[in-house]
Amino acid sequence: MPQATLMNSSLRLVFDNGVDENGKQVFKSKSYSNVKSAATPDQFSTAAAAIATLSSIPLASIERNDTLTIHD
Template sequence: MAQALLEGTKLRLVFEAGMDNEGNPILKAKTFSNVKKDVSVDQLYQAAHAISVLCNDMLYKVERNDSSEIIA
């Protein structure tokens, strides 16, 4: 049976930086690497909110990106 070994976690913040000519949001992202693998969803959200307060743009969404190695 195959297993997945969690190798790393990244926190990605997506900001709304305005609107284009067609009224669609312009999105910009910032990714933070080396996030602790065992961090909770609440802790990630609190960190994202604290970082977004320091930015000029409005926080659009928060993503957690995990990468795993699949072994047999």
């Protein structure tokens, strides 16, 4: 039976950068790699909130991206 092994995680912050000339929502994102793979959603949220305070643009969402290796 195949197994999945968590290799690494990254944190992606998406910021609300207003609207463009056509009225379409514009987002900016910033990614941080080498995040501890064992980090809980609470820890991700706390870290994202702390980092977001350094920006003048409001935080729209927090994303976690995990890389897994699948092997037999």
